[in-house]
Structure formats: structure tokens, C-alpha cells
Amino acid sequence: xxxxxxxxxxxxxxxxxxxxxxxxxxxxxxxxxxxxxxxxxxxxxxxxxxxxxxxxxxxxxxxxxxxxxxxxxxxxxxxxxxxxxxxxxxxxxxxxxxxxxxxxxx
Amino acid sequence: xxxxxxxxxxxxxxxxxxxxxxxxxxxxxxxxxxxxxxxxxxxxxxxxxxxxxxxxxxxxxxxxxxxxxxxxxxxxxxxxxxxxxxxxxxxxxxxxxxxxxxxxxxxxxxxxxxxxxxxxxxxxxxxxxxxxxxxxxxxxxxxxxxxxxxxxxxxxxxxxxxxxxxxxxxxxxxxxxxxxxxxxxxxxxxxxxxxxxxxxxxxxxxxxxxxxxxxxxxxxxxxxxxxxxxxxxxxxxxxxxxxxxxxxxxxxxxxxxxxxxxxxxxxxxxxxxxxxxxxxxxxxxxxxxxxxxxxxxxxxxxxxxxxxxxxxxxxxxxxxxxxxxxxxxxxxxxxxxxxxxxxxxxxxxxxxxxxxxxxxxxxxxxxxxxxxxxxxxxxxxxxxxxxxxxxxxxxxxxxxxxxxxxxxxxxxxxxxxxxxxxxxxxxxxxxxxxxxxxxxxxxxxxxxxxxxxxxxxxxxxxxxxxxxxxxxxxxxxxxxxxxxxxxxxxxxxxxxxxxxxxxx
Numbered sequence: 001x002x003x004x005x006x007x008x009x010x011x012x013x014x015x016x017x018x019x020x021x022x023x024x025x026x027x028x029x030x031x032x033x034x035x036x037x038x039x040x041x042x043x044x045x046x047x048x049x050x051x052x053x054x055x056x057x058x059x060x061x062x063x064x065x066x067x068x069x070x071x072x073x074x075x076x077x078x079x080x081x082x083x084x085x086x087x088x089x090x091x092x093x094x095x096x097x098x099x100x101x102x103x104x105x106x
Numbered sequence: 107x108x109x110x111x112x113x114x115x116x117x118x119x120x121x122x123x124x125x126x127x128x129x130x131x132x133x134x135x136x137x138x139x140x141x142x143x144x145x146x147x148x149x150x151x152x153x154x155x156x157x158x159x160x161x162x163x164x165x166x167x168x169x170x171x172x173x174x175x176x177x178x179x180x181x182x183x184x185x186x187x188x189x190x191x192x193x194x195x196x197x198x199x200x201x202x203x204x205x206x207x208x209x210x211x212x213x214x215x216x217x218x219x220x221x222x223x224x225x226x227x228x229x230x231x232x233x234x235x236x237x238x239x240x241x242x243x244x245x246x247x248x249x250x251x252x253x254x255x256x257x258x259x260x261x262x263x264x265x266x267x268x269x270x271x272x273x274x275x276x277x278x279x280x281x282x283x284x285x286x287x288x289x290x291x292x293x294x295x296x297x298x299x300x301x302x303x304x305x306x307x308x309x310x311x312x313x314x315x316x317x318x319x320x321x322x323x324x325x326x327x328x329x330x331x332x333x334x335x336x337x338x339x340x341x342x343x344x345x346x347x348x349x350x351x352x353x354x355x356x357x358x359x360x361x362x363x364x365x366x367x368x369x370x371x372x373x374x375x376x377x378x379x380x381x382x383x384x385x386x387x388x389x390x391x392x393x394x395x396x397x398x399x400x401x402x403x404x405x406x407x408x409x410x411x412x413x414x415x416x417x418x419x420x421x422x423x424x425x426x427x428x429x430x431x432x433x434x435x436x437x438x439x440x441x442x443x444x445x446x447x448x449x450x451x452x453x454x455x456x457x458x459x460x461x462x463x464x465x466x467x468x469x470x471x472x473x474x475x476x477x478x479x480x481x482x483x484x485x486x487x488x489x490x491x492x493x494x495x496x497x498x499x500x501x502x503x504x505x506x507x508x509x510x511x512x513x514x515x516x517x518x519x520x521x522x523x524x525x526x527x528x529x530x531x532x533x534x535x536x537x538x539x540x541x542x543x544x545x546x547x548x549x550x551x552x553x554x555x556x557x558x559x560x561x562x563x564x565x566x567x568x569x570x571x572x573x574x575x576x577x578x579x580x581x582x583x584x585x586x587x588x589x590x591x592x593x594x595x596x597x598x599x600x601x602x603x604x605x606x607x608x609x610x
Contacts (some may be wrong), residue, residue: 014299021288021292024288025285027283028285034277034281036286037281038281041281041284041285041288042291043290044285044288044289044292045287045288047292048291048292048294048295050293051295051296051299052295052298055295055298055299058299059299059302061302063298063303063304066296067246067304068299070246070249070250071249071291072596073289074249074250074253077253077257078253078257078284081257081260081261081280082260082263082280082284085260085261085264085273085276085277085280086277088264088267088273089270089273089274089277092273093270
């Protein structure tokens with residue numbers, strides 16, 4: 001029998017956050033719908049939040065946990081601005097995909 | 107941290123030291139609140155209020171400058187912000203950009219029949235973000251400043267609701283900017299994990315002490331790398347520059363000028379402060395990375411600019427190559443063993459101030475010219491024949507372009523000479539050579555615009571009349587360019603004692 005414990009340590013969460021961040025990055029790069037790209041950016045930010053919390057736990061330091069609140073506020077502000085821009089484009093055209101946004105080329 | 111905190115005690119705040127931020131915030135709130143409650147103001151007043159606010163912030167920054175000269179650099183708000191000459195000079199550059207751009211925007215929006223207070227309020231909030239960035243002594247404060255600046259810029263880029271290019275530019279900027287912010291933040295998280303703090307000064311002391319807990323250098327280096335990638339997107343270093351030409355072309359022209367000046371100065375100065383204050387002990391690791399980024403940025407920025415046909419895209423690539431020059435200064439700062447390592451910081455400070463004035467002036471002229479053209483675009487054709495129709499405007503543009511190319515007797519020469527000299531002083535000859543060659547290649551781009559202005563016949567014969575506010579803005583930019591070009595000691599004397607960044 002191989003004995004190993006299944007008690008999660010901080011490293012588990014760090015790996016998970018790295019994987020989530022990777023999924024987010026991949027999503028921004030391959031998806032063509034701005035809304036989905038936008039969700040992937042939010043996923044990246046939340047992956048970072050997970051990192052901050054688990055590192056704060058590991059370092060036994062409260063600062064990492066307070067940082068998360070700042071990041072959440074910033075993410076919320078980004079939602080407001082991002083959706084505002086997307087809605088403005090939606091009103092002018094019927095659809096928004098990254099492939100439609102081709103007016104600027106040179 | 108204590109287990110029990112009986113009562114929250116906030117940090118002591120020296121209100122006068124943060125007064126430029128308060129003034130800018132007050133101006134932004136005034137414009138938004140009063141502007142939305144009262145009927146449309148008379149023409150030009152929104153821009154005037156914004157310009158006056160920025161002017162007040164500049165005056166306060168000059169008072170602070172004298173304070174710092176007499177009593178030395180210090181940290182504010184419990185160590186979150188730094189007050190030193192480096193930050194103040196960058197703040198003054200940012201506020202000057204707001205001042206000039208507000209004047210130009212006022213005329214631009216009057217021409218589009220859509221003058222509104224929101225644009226100016228966004229300039230002011232962007233400036234707040236920029237000043238927080240250049241003064242930040244904490245990576246999270248830096249992140250908040252970065253987001254304040256970026257969110258304002260996304261909206262400004264998309265602010266022209268009549269033109270679809272503007273919205274496209276806003277969306278592209280938003281997606282890539284958010285992407286970059288996430289990278290930067292992940293870098294901050296890993297650095298925090300490796301050092302246990304986000305204060306720049308504390309990171310440095312934690313890295314220099316050998317008795318702390320075993321450090322994880324992989325974590326730290328990955329963190330630093332991710333931060334460099336995040337900054338690379340923000341200041342459009344090659345290979346992270348793909349968004350820049352599209353966004354610069356699509357945004358309303360005065361906004362492009364603001365992005366290229368204030369936005370870039372803030373991000374570059376913050377980048378320099380982070381690497382010089384927090385990671386000098388790892389200079390051997392980031393030095394080569396900065397070297398490669400700098401060389402790539404210089405070469406690609408100058409070479410690709412040559413084949414563009416739209417003036418805004420040309421200037422976008424030219425701003426990329428300017429960022430490369432400033433990175434040369436950062437590379438200089440990585441040579442810790444050389445006695446001349448401080449030259450890098452001085453050269454960067456001089457460069458960003460002169461660059462800000464220069465680029466605002468250039469884009470002001472482009473604004474005036476593009477608005478007169480039939481489709482509102484700034485193609486090279488729109489510049490044809492200005493030399494005959496409006497020789498004064500063409501002369502101003504010529505001076506600004508010569509300065510961008512780095513011709514002697516203009517401020518651009520002072521800036522580029524300073525950076526290249528600093529690189530040579532620390533023995534970074536390869537980079538100095540690359541920078542000089544690229545300056546020559548880039549000069550070709552500016553010559554193309556000049557040829558178009560002076561040697562081509564105009565498509566329309568009507569004389570391009572320049573509105574009053576734009577005239578003032580262009581005149582100020584040209585005056586700075588020429589005065590500093592002829593008497594560089596005015597600025598160099600101020601910046602000679604720059605090597606000391608605030609550390610306690």
C-alpha cells in the first residue's frame with residue numbers, strides 16, 4: 001500500500017489557481033466572442049484571488065486576504081466598463097464577435 | 107499581524123503631499139456633478155475647467171518639489187505612496203498632458219458638435235490613476251492606480267459613439283488591457299508569495315536579508331516575469347504591441363494623444379520604479395530580459411512604422427520605439443556594479459517629460475488636420491499641401507516631428523542623447539548602437555510626413571484654420587520643444603540629483 005495523505009495543503013490551491021489562470025488565458029486567446037473572452041479575464045482574476053488567499057494562509061499574513069477585496073472591487077468596475085462598451089457596440093450592430101471587429105487594419 | 111486588533115488605527119496622512127490628487131478628484135467630481143445638473147455650458151468651458159484643474163495640480167506639484175528639495179524624499183500614507191523628485195516630475199508631465207489635451211479636446215468636440223463634461227472628467231480620473239501609479243510604493247496600490255487609469259482610457263477610446271472604429275478600439279483595448287492586468291496581478295501574487303509583502307521597499311529588504319524563511323526563487327522570478335509581461339502590454343513593448351496601432355487609429359485623436367503621453371508615461375515610470383526599488387538585487391535576472399525587449403521594441407517600432415500609410419498608425423509605431431528608448435534607460439539601471447548606474451534614472455526622467463510634451467503637441471496637430479479632412483481620418487493624404495495652406499501649422503508640425511526624430515536643437519535630441527550616453531557610460535554598447543540605428547530609421551517616417559506636408563500639392567485649396575485653444579496647446583508644446591532643445595540645462599539641472607528614490 002502506498003500511504004499518502006489527502007489533506008489539502010496550500011500547494012494544492014496554488015496548483016488549482018495556476019490551472020484556472022491557464023484556462024482563462026487559453027480562453028481569451030482562442031474564443032471569438034467578446035463576452036466569453038471577458039468571462040475568461042474574470043476567471044483569470046479570480047484565479048489570482050485564490051492564489052492570494054492560499055499564499056496568505058501559507059505565510060500566516062492577513063494582507064493577502066485583504067488584497068482580494070481590492071481585486072474584487074476592481075473586477076466589478078471592469079464589468080461595468082466592459083459591458084458598457086459591449087452594449088454600445090451591440091446597439092450599432094446586431095452581433096458582436098471578434099471577427100466582426102475588422103475595421104482597423106493596416 | 108496581531109491576533110487581536112482592538113481598534114482600527116488608520117495611517118497618518120500628510121494631506122498637503124497628496125493635494126494634487128485631491129485637486130484632480132475635486133475637478134472630476136465638479137465636472138460630473140455640476141455638469142450633469144446644469145444645462146449645457148457655453149462653448150469651451152468644460153475644457154477650461156479641466157485645464158485649470160490640471161494647472162492647479164501642476165502648481166501644487168511644484169510646491170511639493172520644493173518641499174522634497176529641502177527636506178528630502180519620503181513615504182506617504184503608511185508607506186503606500188512615495189514622494190520624490192522622480193514621481194513629481196512624472197506627475198507634472200501627466201498633468202501637463204491633461205492640460206494640453208483638454209484644450210485640444212474642447213475644440214475637437216466643438217467641431218463634432220458633442221461637447222460634454224464626461225470626457226474631461228475621465229481625463230482627470232485617468233490622471234489620478236497615473237499619478238498614483240508613478241508614486242506607488244506598494245504593488246497593490248500600483249494595481250489600483252493602473253486600473254483607474256486603464257478603465258478611464260477604455261471609456262475614452264470608445265467615447266465617440268458616432269464612429270464604429272472608436273467603439274472597436276475601445277473593446278480591443280479593454281480585452282487586451284484586462285488580459286494584461288490579470289498577468290500583472292498574478293505576478294504580484296507570486297511575488298507576494300515569495301517575499302511575504304507587496305511594499306516595494308520591503309520586498310527589496312526581504313530579498314537582501316539572508317535570515318528570512320527559505321525563499322522560493324522560482325516563484326519570485328516567475329512573478330517578476332509575469333509583471334514584466336503585464337507592463338509590456340500596457341506600455342506596448344514588442345512582442346506585446348499588437349493592439350497599439352489599432353487602438354491609436356480608432357480612438358478619437360485627442361484621446362490617442364492622451365494615451366500616448368500620460369498613459370505611457372505613467373506605466374513606464376511605474377515599471378522603472380518597481381524594478382529599481384524592489385528588485386535591484388535580481389538585476390542580473392531582469393537585465394537581460396529588458397535588454398531583449400528594448401532591442402526588439404526599438405527595431406520593430408522603427409521598421410514597421412515606415413510602411414504605414416495612416417499618420418496615427420505611424421505615430422503609434424513611433425511611440426512604441428520611444429518606449430524602447432526609455433527601456434534602454436531601465437537596462438542601464440540593471441548594471442549595478444557600474445558607478446554610473448544612476449544615469450539611467452536621470453535619462454528616463456528627462457525622456458518621459460520631454461516625450462509627453464512632444465507627443466501631445468504632435469497629436470494636437472494631427473487632430474486639427476484630421477478634422478479638416480473629408481472622412482475625418484488621418485491618412486498621409488490629409489497632410490498634403492498644408493505647407494502652402496497653413497505654413498505656420500506645417501512649421502509647428504515640422505519642429506515637433508524633427509524633435510521626435512531626435513534632431514539637435516530640439517528636445518528630442520536632449521532626450522535621446524541622454525539615454526544613449528547613459529547606456530555608453532555603463533558599457534552597454536550593443537544597446538546604444540541599436541538605439542542609434544533605430545533613431546535613424548525612425549527619422550525616415552517623420553520625413554515622409556514632412557514631405558507630404560511641404561512638397562505635395564493639396565487636394566483642397568481651403569486654408570486650414572486652427573481654433574484658439576488648439577493654437578495655444580500646440581504653441582506651448584512647440585515652445586517646450588525648442589526651449590529645452592536650445593537650453594537643455596534648464597531641465598538637466600533639475601534632474602541631476604535624481605538617483606535617490608524614496609525608501610523610508
